[in-house]
Each structure stands twice: as C-alpha cells, then as structure tokens.
Amino acid sequence: MSAPIQKSAAKTRAATQVVTGNRLTDGVVVYLDSAGGWSERLNDARVVEGAEALEAALAAGKAAEAAQVVVEAYPIDVKREPDGLRALRVREDIRARGPSVRVDLERPLGA
Amino acid sequence: MYRYDEFDHDFVRARVAQFADQVERRLSGELTEDQFKPLRLMNGVYLQLHAYMLRIAVPYGTLSAKQMRMLAQIARKYDRGYGHFTTRQNLQFNWPALKDVPAILADLASVEMHALQTSGNCIRNVTSDHFAGAAADEVADPRPYAEILRQWSSIHPEFSFLPRKFKLCVIAAEHDRAAMQTHDIGLQLKRNAEGELGFAVFVGGGQGRTPMIAHKVRDFLPEEDLLAYVEAIMRVYNLHGRRDNKFKARIKILVHETGVEEITRQIEAEFAEVLKADLLRLPEDEIDRIRAYFAAPELAEKPARSGAFEAAKADSREFTAFAENNVSPHKAPGYGIVTVSLKPIGGIPGDASAEQMEVVADLAERYSQSEIRVSHEQNLVLPHVALDDMPALYATLAEHGLATGNAGLVTDIIACPGLDYCALANARSINIAQDLSNRFGSPERQEEIGELSIKISGCINACGHHHVGHIGLLGVDKRGEEVYQITLGGSADETAAVGTLVGPGFKTDEVGDAVETVVDTYLKLREGPDENFLAAVRRLGQKPFKEALYGAA
Numbered sequence: 001m002s003a004p005i006q007k008s009a010a011k012t013r014a015a016t017q018v019v020t021g022n023r024l025t026d027g028v029v030v031y032l033d034s035a036g037g038w039s040e041r042l043n044d045a046r047v048v049e050g051a052e053a054l055e056a057a058l059a060a061g062k063a064a065e066a067a068q069v070v071v072e073a074y075p076i077d078v079k080r081e082p083d084g085l086r087a088l089r090v091r092e093d094i095r096a097r098g099p100s101v102r103v104d105l106e107r108p109l110g111a
Numbered sequence: 112m113y114r115y116d117e118f119d120h121d122f123v124r125a126r127v128a129q130f131a132d133q134v135e136r137r138l139s140g141e142l143t144e145d146q147f148k149p150l151r152l153m154n155g156v157y158l159q160l161h162a163y164m165l166r167i168a169v170p171y172g173t174l175s176a177k178q179m180r181m182l183a184q185i186a187r188k189y190d191r192g193y194g195h196f197t198t199r200q201n202l203q204f205n206w207p208a209l210k211d212v213p214a215i216l217a218d219l220a221s222v223e224m225h226a227l228q229t230s231g232n233c234i235r236n237v238t239s240d241h242f243a244g245a246a247a248d249e250v251a252d253p254r255p256y257a258e259i260l261r262q263w264s265s266i267h268p269e270f271s272f273l274p275r276k277f278k279l280c281v282i283a284a285e286h287d288r289a290a291m292q293t294h295d296i297g298l299q300l301k302r303n304a305e306g307e308l309g310f311a312v313f314v315g316g317g318q319g320r321t322p323m324i325a326h327k328v329r330d331f332l333p334e335e336d337l338l339a340y341v342e343a344i345m346r347v348y349n350l351h352g353r354r355d356n357k358f359k360a361r362i363k364i365l366v367h368e369t370g371v372e373e374i375t376r377q378i379e380a381e382f383a384e385v386l387k388a389d390l391l392r393l394p395e396d397e398i399d400r401i402r403a404y405f406a407a408p409e410l411a412e413k414p415a416r417s418g419a420f421e422a423a424k425a426d427s428r429e430f431t432a433f434a435e436n437n438v439s440p441h442k443a444p445g446y447g448i449v450t451v452s453l454k455p456i457g458g459i460p461g462d463a464s465a466e467q468m469e470v471v472a473d474l475a476e477r478y479s480q481s482e483i484r485v486s487h488e489q490n491l492v493l494p495h496v497a498l499d500d501m502p503a504l505y506a507t508l509a510e511h512g513l514a515t516g517n518a519g520l521v522t523d524i525i526a527c528p529g530l531d532y533c534a535l536a537n538a539r540s541i542n543i544a545q546d547l548s549n550r551f552g553s554p555e556r557q558e559e560i561g562e563l564s565i566k567i568s569g570c571i572n573a574c575g576h577h578h579v580g581h582i583g584l585l586g587v588d589k590r591g592e593e594v595y596q597i598t599l600g601g602s603a604d605e606t607a608a609v610g611t612l613v614g615p616g617f618k619t620d621e622v623g624d625a626v627e628t629v630v631d632t633y634l635k636l637r638e639g640p641d642e643n644f645l646a647a648v649r650r651l652g653q654k655p656f657k658e659a660l661y662g663a664a
Contacts, residue, residue, distance in 0.1 A: 031185040105191065
C-alpha cells in the first residue's frame with residue numbers, strides 16, 4: 001500500500017466527519033457528497049463539523065437508505081491531510097482505500 | 112462423487128428462482144434491508160467492508176474439475192478474478208454485485224452447487240477429511256455419511272431456527288486432519304470388534320470466544336442409527352440451548368453448563384424416543400445407494416515404487432520438499448495424494464486466481480480422476496495422482512505458483528480474511544501471515560523448524576482457528592490500534608487442545624519478531640529435530656517462551 005494504514009485515533013468523535021454507506025446494488029463503499037449524491041471517492045465527501053451539520057448529513061443518509069440507494073448510512077471521523085481526506089479508524093481507512101494486501105485493488109485517496 | 116437427482120435439481124433451481132425474486136423486490140424497494148438481510152444470509156450473501164460477499168458451499172470439501180472451472184468462470188465474470196478458500200472448506204467471492212447474485216447462483220446450480228446454509232442459525236456445510244476417499248489410513252470413505260447428513264439437514268424444518276449456527280464434521284481415520292473435535296458434533300467412523308461400521312460421537316466442540324474441545328458421548332454408534340442419534344442431539348440442543356444470549360447459545364455452552372454426564376443422559380433418553388418412532392433408521396440399501404456415488408475410482412495397477420518419482424527427487428531439492436511435504440500416502444500402491452499449496456511465500460492464504468482454479472481443474476482431469484478437495488487448512492488437494500505423474504504435475508503447478516512444498520510447515524499458515532475484508536474483524540490477519548511467511552520462507556529454515564502450524568484470526572470469532580494453532584495469533588483492537596495476542600500449544604488433530612495465552616499482546620510491527628522469538632526458543636530447547644514444536648511446548652510449558660518474550664519475572 002502506498003501509505004501506511006492509519007493507526008486509529010481513540011473512538012471519540014473527531015471535529016470533522018463524513019457520512020458513508022455501501023451502495024445497495026453492488027455493495028461498493030460510497031460517501032455522501034456536497035451535492036447530495038454518493039461518490040466512491042472519500043475526497044468528494046461532504047465534510048461536516050458540528051452536531052447540526054452532522055444531523056443534516058445523517059438525515060440525507062437515512063433518506064438514501066429509504067430510497068434504496070445505500071445500505072446502513074453512518075458517520076465516520078476524518079481528517080484533512082495534504083493528499084486529501086483520511087479516515088481516522090483503521091477499518092474506515094481500509095474501506096476507503098481497499099484491502100491493504102491487494103495493491104492492485106487499492107483505491108488511492110485522491111482517486 | 113454425489114450427483115444430483117431430479118429432486119435436488121428442482122430444489123436448488125427453485126431456491127435460485129425464489130432468491131432472484133427476493134433480490135428484485137429488494138432493489139425495487141419492496142423489501143427493506145431489515146426484511147432482506149435474513150433472506151440474503153440464507154443464500155450465503157453477506158455485506159462486508161468493501162462489497163457483498165458470497166459464500167459458496169463445497170460439501171465435505173469435494174469438488175469436481177467441472178465445478179472448479181465454473182468457480183473460475185464466476186470469479187472472472189462477476190468478481191475480480193479470484194476467490195478465497197476458507198477454513199470451512201467453502202469458497203468466498205469478495206466482490207459480487209447484489210444484482211448479479213441470482214445469475215451466479217444459476218450458474219452454480221448448473222454444476223450442482225449452491226450457497227445454502229452457509230450462514231444463519233442452521234446446520235452448516237458438513238465438513239470432512241480432505242483426504243477422504245483416498246487416505247491410506249481411513250476405515251472407509253466418510254463422505255457418504257456426510258452426504259446423508261447434508262440431505263437430512265437441508266432445510267430441515269425443525270433445525271432451521273436453532274439457537275445458533277451448528278457445525279458437523281465426519282472423519283474416518285484415527286489421525287484427525289479435519290479438526291473434528293472443534294465442531295458442534297464430530298463423528299469418527301470406525302469399526303467395532305465384530306468389524307461393523309459405526310461412529311464415535313463427539314459433542315460440544317467449538318472455537319469463537321469460548322473455545323472448547325468436544326466430549327465423546329458415544330464410543331460406538333451403529334451406522335444405521337446415525338440420523339436418529341444426531342437428531343436426538345439436535346433436539347436436546349434445540350430445546351435447552353440458550354436463546355437469550357448470543358454468546359452463550361452454542362451447544363458447547365450447553366454441554367459445559369449441563370455437564371457431560373447429564374447431557375449424555377438427555378441425549379440417550381431422546382435417542383430412545385427417536386428410535387421408538389422408527390423413522391430415522393438408515394436402511395442398508397440407502398447407505399449403499401449413497402455410497403455408490405463415492406465408489407473409489409478405478410486406478411490402473413502400479414508398483415508401489417515409481418522410478419520417475421524417485422529420479423525427480425534425486426534431481427531437485429524443490430521437488431524433494433514437495434514430495435516429502437505435499438504428497439501423502441494413498442490407499443492404492445503407486446499413487447499419492449497431492450496437497451496443492453495456496454500458501455506461496457508471502458502470499459495470501461487461501462486465495463486462488465481464476466487462472467489457478469482452471470489449472471487445478473485441468474490437472475485434476477489429467478491426473479486425478481477429475482477430483483479435487485478443499486482442505487480446512489485453505490489448500491487444495493488432488494486426491495488420486497500416480498507417483499509416475501508427479502514430476503509432470505509438479506512442473507505445471509510450479510508454472511502457476513502452486514508448487515510451494517510447504518504443507519504442514521511453518522509457512523502453511525491459516526488466516527481469516529481479517530480487517531482487510533471482514534465487517535466483524537478488529538484487526539488484519541493476512542498482512543501478518545505474509546510477514547511471517549516471508550520471515551520463515553527459506554526452504555532451509557522451514558526444514559529446520561519442521562512441523563508447525565500458525566493460525567491467525569482477526570477477531571474472537573476465530574475463523575482463522577487461532578485457538579488450535581501450535582502458535583495462535585488473535586488480532587484485537589486496543590484503543591484503536593491493531594494488537595496481536597499469542598497463544599501456544601493449541602492443536603487441531605486427535606490430540607486436540609486449546610492454546611494458552613502466553614502474555615500481553617504485540618503491535619503489528621512487533622508481532623513478527625515475537626513469533627520468531629518463540630520459534631528460536633523452540634529450536635534452542637528442543638530435544639532434537641524429532642521433537643516437533645507442539646511436543647516441545649507440551650514438555651516445556653509456557654515458562655521458557657514467556658521469559659524469551661517478556662524477560663524473566
């Protein structure tokens with residue numbers, strides 16, 4: 001993998017978050033974007049700060065669940081790095097980038 | 112091998128049609144995820160980290176060349192060109208789209224395969240010895256009984272909503288190659304003093320968060336009473352197994368809390384009731400009918416010693432390692448059972464590309480009566496290969512990265528998919544397996560170390576069998592960091608034992624050194640090369656390993 005897998009921060013909520021889920025038709029990891037759509041790229045995700053913004057993003061996620069777009073929308077902690085957004089927990093870092101043991105299937109952060 | 116009759120074909124096709132309708136209703140929004148989830152799980156479809164995962168049943172680990180070729184085709188057409196063979200002798204595809212699953216299941220049905228009962232609180236795929244039907248040391252082929260159990264347990268109305276999942280294993284040799292005693296019910300086919308076939312019955316084994324080795328509840332169960340006795344066990348479990356706590360719902364907990372003597376009494380009492388109904392006694396002609404599907408192939412007579420085989424050994428050190436480690440005794444003189452290692456040095460345990468699957472299918476057709484087995488150790492097996500054919504077989508395997516001569520050695524590592532794929536995992540497994548494989552990968556080092564099993568799980572559910580690894584590694588999440596606990600002295604064979612935690616865990620970048628320290632300590636303290644790692648741990652106890660890892664107390 002091009003960059004080492006992130007060691008997770010503690011499970012406390014970070015200041016910046018995005019909403020993610022798996023696309024219903026094929027299970028692919030997607031992120032709620034600024035236009036209200038769902039992108040496969042973490043870098044496209046709508047970054048929210050604060051309880052109110054998170055609540056609105058989650059409401060959009062639940063609406064997408066009801067509309068059969070995604071399965072189980074939920075928030076994750078992210079941080080901004082020079083090469084793009086980075087998920088803070090190991091699990092979400094791997095979800096964003098693909099299996100760490102299959103470089104050929106890796107999804108670069110900016111891709 | 113078993114061939115579907117009209118009933119089997121109709122049943123599997125009907126299930127494909129039913130699930131296709133359910134998928135359509137899910138995609139249209141008629142079904143919510145909560146409504147759909149139990150339906151997809153009944154058909155082997157999980158939702159993992161990156162995508163859906165489809166778990167396909169390989170009953171008792173037996174595959175034909177034609178079936179393997181279909182798996183390759185599915186991998187290429189619907190997945191990302193590879194599949195993962197599991198510790199349950201199944202195959203998992205990591206990337207199927209939900210919308211494609213009905214088509215995949217239809218393709219599987221065309222070669223007499225399915226994904227039924229690979230999930231859920233039902234009787235799961237029945238496992239067996241991966242050398243079944245070929246092993247020199249088996250009493251008889253255990254697979255006819257596994258097939259009888261499969262037919263009996265498929266959508267059995269009474270046992271489709273058990274307290275928890277339920278796993279059966281059937282073996283037929285004193286040497287247990289299938290981790291039989293880690294199953295909810297383990298059956299060992301044997302003969303009594305009169306030469307009659309029957310079973311030693313073991314109950315209450317399991318791994319997961321509360322690992323237990325099964326207890327023998329019957330030393331000899333007559334062959335004809337197989338279903339009646341298993342039904343009696345299932346009834347006792349279904350009635351008394353806990354449904355209030357998922358973590359205490361497996362039969363191992365019931366056996367533990369009730370006591371072996373009392374649970375045996377309850378099983379025997381229920382067995383007497385089942386016998387009274389006289390519905391489940393296996394008729395001899397039905398056993399014979401199923402057994403006929405598994406008739407041993409007609410192998411050309413060969414001398415026990417093969418000149419070509421011996422010459423190839425004299426010629427090549429790599430071939431010698433392959434012959435010594437990956438070729439096991441066959442019941443027919445002049446033949447061997449070949450373990451096709453899915454553990455190339457530094458590779459991903461259990462993964463096979465579509466191309467490799469096709470190579471194995473070709474080789475099975477050419478050299479092994481079109482038969483293939485999947486082992487719970489995540490390797491493939493060609494069960495009937497003439498020793499004369501070994502050099503040619505080896506050459507083809509080597510061309511495709513399948514000739515690693517490491518079966519049973521330190522790099523023959525079992526690893527679950529871990530956090531690289533699995534939604535339940537707390538830590539990665541595969542990367543640790545790769546690191547250890549690279550560290551110990553030189554032929555000289557492996558030969559020096561000898562028989563040693565390392566098994567790695569990425570969470571306490573223990574799909575990587577870490578509890579019964581000679582060295583077991585359990586990945587945990589410790590305040591957001593992947594940490595690995597080491598257990599020593601576990602065993603999955605007839606001397607089955609749960610390993611003991613040696614001390615505090617190690618971080619990702621420390622665990623490789625820690626395992627090397629354990630192995631070096633063994634090499635230093637063993638009585639000689641004949642004392643393998645497990646024997647040394649049993650003799651020495653944990654103390655010297657603890658001291659080597661953490662310093663003297």
